[in-house]
Amino acid sequence: MMTNVELINIGDELLIGQIVNTNATWIGQQLSLSGYWLKQITTIGDNEQEIVDALNAAMSRAQIILITGGLGPTKDDLTKDVLCKYFNTQLVFNEQAYSDIENIFHARGKAVTETNKRQAELPAACIPIYNKKGTAPGMWFNHGEQVFVSMPGVPFEMQAMMQNDVLPKLRQLYESMPLVHKTILTQGIGESDLSDRIAAWENDLPAHLKLAYLPAAGMVRLRLTGKGVEHMEQDMNLRIDKLKELIAPYIFGYDDDTIQSVVGKLLTEKQKTLSVAESCTGGFLAHLITSIPGSSTYFMGGTVSYSNAAKMSQLHVSEQSLKEYGAVSEAVAIEMAIGARKTYNTDFALSTTGIAGPGGGSLEKPIGTVWIGVATHDACFAKKFMLGTNRLRIIQVAADTALNMLRKKINEHN
Numbered sequence: 001m002m003t004n005v006e007l008i009n010i011g012d013e014l015l016i017g018q019i020v021n022t023n024a025t026w027i028g029q030q031l032s033l034s035g036y037w038l039k040q041i042t043t044i045g046d047n048e049q050e051i052v053d054a055l056n057a058a059m060s061r062a063q064i065i066l067i068t069g070g071l072g073p074t075k076d077d078l079t080k081d082v083l084c085k086y087f088n089t090q091l092v093f094n095e096q097a098y099s100d101i102e103n104i105f106h107a108r109g110k111a112v113t114e115t116n117k118r119q120a121e122l123p124a125a126c127i128p129i130y131n132k133k134g135t136a137p138g139m140w141f142n143h144g145e146q147v148f149v150s151m152p153g154v155p156f157e158m159q160a161m162m163q164n165d166v167l168p169k170l171r172q173l174y175e176s177m178p179l180v181h182k183t184i185l186t187q188g189i190g191e192s193d194l195s196d197r198i199a200a201w202e203n204d205l206p207a208h209l210k211l212a213y214l215p216a217a218g219m220v221r222l223r224l225t226g227k228g229v230e231h232m233e234q235d236m237n238l239r240i241d242k243l244k245e246l247i248a249p250y251i252f253g254y255d256d257d258t259i260q261s262v263v264g265k266l267l268t269e270k271q272k273t274l275s276v277a278e279s280c281t282g283g284f285l286a287h288l289i290t291s292i293p294g295s296s297t298y299f300m301g302g303t304v305s306y307s308n309a310a311k312m313s314q315l316h317v318s319e320q321s322l323k324e325y326g327a328v329s330e331a332v333a334i335e336m337a338i339g340a341r342k343t344y345n346t347d348f349a350l351s352t353t354g355i356a357g358p359g360g361g362s363l364e365k366p367i368g369t370v371w372i373g374v375a376t377h378d379a380c381f382a383k384k385f386m387l388g389t390n391r392l393r394i395i396q397v398a399a400d401t402a403l404n405m406l407r408k409k410i411n412e413h414n
Contacts, residue, residue: 001225002037003174006062008054010069010079011153012045015297022155023068027162034167035176036064046070053149063146064170069138069153073115076403078138079139079150080123087141089125097122097137100130100365126150129165133157138165147173180232182240183214184222185257186250187404191215195223198246201239208232218397219259252404259403261289265372266410267348276302277315277336279327280354280370285399300344311386315339328353328365333382337373348409349375351382352403356394368394372402374409 009026013019024041031038039062041356044050051070058065084091085100088289098112098120105112119135122128129138129149134157140147149166151158170176186194191213195202202211214221224239226232244251253262267274276285286302289295303314308327311317325331333351354370368390373382383401385401387394 002035002063002129002177003064004039005031005036006058007041008058008065008228009041009043010028010046010051010067011043012076014043014069015045023153023158026155026159026367027066027068028289030162030167033104033182034171035178036083036170036174038179039299048078048082048232049189052086055086059143059146060306061172065148066079066166066182067148067150068158069149071092071119071138071152073119073135074112080121083126084123084141085146087123087125087143087307091121092124094120094122096130096135097128099139100132101135104135107182129161131157131161131264133160140166140169141411145171156396177227179255180226180236181255182224182236183244183255184221184224184240184251185253186247187219187252187259187400189220189247189250191220194247194250198222198243201243201246205239209236217393218400223304249408252407256289259400259407261292263403263407263410264289264295265299266407268294270410272347273298273300273344273347273411275300275340275349276402277340277349277373278302278304278350279306279311279336279352280356281352281395281399282306284395285350285402288399288403300346303340303343308342311336315343316400325375326365328355328369328371330382331383333371333373334375334380336413337375337382338380339374347377348406351375352398354385354387354394356391357389358391370394370398370401372398372405374402374405376409394401 007024008023009024014021021043042054044054049251067079070077101120102112106394109365116135122137124141127137129140131137131152134154135153136152138161139150151161156411170205173271205211208226210225212223214223224236252259278285283304303309305314308322312319316339317332321331321335333353336351336353337349349385351373352370355367357362357366357367368387370385370387371382372385373380387397
């Protein structure tokens with residue numbers, strides 16, 4: 001049986017969207033790797049009654065209750081005082097905590113203020129978790145067979161406590177059941193179509209394996225999670241081999257891969273070069289490519305040719321094609337790709353031309369119409385895609401799709 005954990009994040013700034021709750025993501029990942037089940041995440045404001053209600057609810061669901069936030073020196077930081085009341089104890093001055101605070105202030109060339117000195121006051125009933133990264137100590141409360149652990153909301157302070165103090169101690173006290181995750185990354189197929197194609201395979205999964213669909217712009221991740229069985233990884237790999245037989249053309253990578261990293265690896269292995277000609281993606285395609293360290297070995301450059309004049313002068317797109325077919329067309333996408341490949345003298349070139357909106361659409365070419373071209377030394381082709389009406393999503397999906405088209409083309413040359 002897995003040990004259940006509940007996470008309580010405290011802070012008005014989280015509720016109003018002023019700060020992204022990265023702590024929840026990071027803690028969830030670390031607990032999963034350690035074999036603990038994060039049953040629920042609760043986010044509440046800086047309000048005493050809300051904190052108490054959250055603690056009561058968490059106590060009914062989990063053996064381990066983790067708390068972040070509300071440990072600062074100001075009046076709106078309530079967590080320590082609320083926990084003191086909750087566990088019917090009182091604050092006492094902690095010399096080591098104060099020494100840590102002094103060291104931090106001295107390193108900054110400052111004297112400890114009275115406000116910060118009060119951070120060394122801790123509930124008598126807690127086991128202090130000393131903070132080497134900041135001024136707010138953490139607190140560990142034993143409550144029967146349950147534990148409550150309160151940590152700062154500042155990410156790098158919390159992470160140091162979790163890695164150095166909290167997780168090692170939890171492993172000593174609570175049985176863990178490591179989870180094994182395998183993520184299959186797909187592009188070019190929708191979630192429902194994907195589900196239909198693998199329905200029989202999914203229905204055949206044993207009870208110890210769970211499949212989750214994680215759709216994102218232009219892709220769907222399939223996360224396979226296993227727990228509680230020996231040789232889990234071997235079993236999962238066999239299942240994934242069977243999955244490949246069903247959807248191989250749509251799989252571009254696994255786990256932490258990105259389409260740009262996969263393409264970069266292929267280009268590096270094949271010792272091939274790439275250039276781009278962008279219109280509707282406005283440089284985003286080049287940005288993805290160059291986000292990979294070492295991309296300078298295979299990416300030679302790109303042109304953002306937003307206007308027709310730029311398409312003609314920089315990529316040698318013919319004026320006749322622009323007049324006859326329009327900038328958003330198969331002919332122009334092909335000529336843009338050919339122009340980029342010749343300009344930068346590369347093995348491959350990609351082009352994007354489309355209508356990202358919110359204006360510019362027509363009955364013949366509505367918003368979301370995108371043509372993507374791929375040029376090689378001996379051929380060039382373009383495909384048309386309808387990518388919806390959200391401008392940013394159109395740009396992102398067009399860039400991802402272009403890279404996936406290139407991936408497939410490179411693999412054809414094996």
